Amino acid sequence: MTEFTPLASLIGGMMIGLSAVLLMLWEGRIAGISGIxxxxxxxxxxxxxxxxxxxxxxxxxxxxxxxxxxxxxxxxTVSSNIPLMLGAGLLVGFGSAWGHGCTSGHGVCGLSRLSARSFVATAVFMATAFVTVFFARHVLGG
Amino acid sequence: MSFLVNLMLGLLFGAGLVVSGMSDPAKVLNFLDLFGTWDPSLAFVMGGAVLVAFTGYRLVLSRGQPIVGGRFHLPRKTDIDARVIAGPAIFGIGWGLGGFCPGPALTSLGLAAAGTLVFVPAMILGMWVARAIGEARTGTAAA
Incomplete structure (x- = not known):
């Protein structure tokens, strides 16, 4: 269990959004962490x-x-399953670079620019992430 | 100067991840666990970030150019190609396994959990492989 934190999460999210806006204002770049x-x-x-x-x-x-x-x-709380984290890191790195963006570049910046590519990308990574967690926790039993 | 400005913006972004709880993979994985210990917090993070960025981008882009560099570097691709489906599909699997996407993983690096210290180098390697394959396939000098 983790505690549901709507207010802190909203404020933290707004800080992330502000950082993205200020980076665009300063040097005109997208605050996409995988790209950076x-x-x-x-x-x-x-x-x-x-x-x-x-x-x-x-x-x-x-x-x-x-x-x-x-x-x-x-x-x-970070998993200490080393082979799992090794594989997860490879997939996250490869997938985000191959797809030109991750949660920040497509998720935050792309959706805010109303980019159709980013809407598709965000829907796809959300879907595979939900399915992965479902299998890991409820089918295989994590 | 740009180094310092970016350092401050990275601090703000990372602090946002910490405040929002997204630097904790357990919170992310619980958001993704709809049928278990669901924690909707991540939706509020995305909502807050998009609310500010959607409004702020409008104001900033109406200026015509950024403070430095002379032009906005916006993604030029608009088509839905295979890469923008396959990449996120693979990324989502890794995200669901580890609970880390690139921002929170880098933000967590100094906290030095064993899993993070394995995840981050693997992520960098994965990025390098994707870029190398992409370069080899296109063979162009497109940025």
Whole structure:
């Protein structure tokens, strides 16, 4: 069980949306994390490496900034099933780069731009994720 | 300068993931578990993010150009091709297995759970493979 947190989740979501809007205002780019992360790898086609590197450093630093600010630990439960997490990471990395976006690029930014491609992409990854969790938890029994 | 601005925006994005609870894979997996311990929080995260971005993008894009760089770099593809079906289908399976998508995985890196330390390098490798195959297939210099 995890606690349903409508208000905190709404506020956190608005912070994510604000970050996306400000990135568009600053240098005109989509705040898609898979795009930002995958373009830290060569080949480099534009001069935005330092921007992307800065964004990722900010992401990694965020929980520590939050802990310093609030004095609370960041709670999380991550599976310690190493082969599972290895496979999951490969699928998430390959799929998001192959499909040109993930939850942020297609889900948040694409839907906000009313992109038909992103609506399709979001519907597809939501569907396979729901089915995967259903099989993992209720068919195989996780 | 762009490095620092992006660092602040990454901090804001990551803090949003922490505040919303999305840095915890358990919350994400419970959202995806409609027939079990369902936690609808993720829908509120998406709702809040899209509400702000939908409104904000309208204001920003009406400016004609961003503060730096001279033009907006918006995705040029609009067709529904095989990649935009297959990619998300594969991504969704991985997301449902691990409870991590790229943003929360990177945000969790420093918290150093064993599963995260395996997931993130595997994710980067997967991204590299996808880009390498894509490059080899198109053989073009399209960005």
């Amino acid at each position: 992360a995958s373009r830290l790898l060569p080949p480099y086609r534009d001069g935005a490496f330092l921007s992307r590197f800065g964004f990722v450093i900010g992401l990694v630093a965020a929980p520590f900034a939050m802990m310093a600010l609030t004095g609370h630990q960041v709670e999380q």
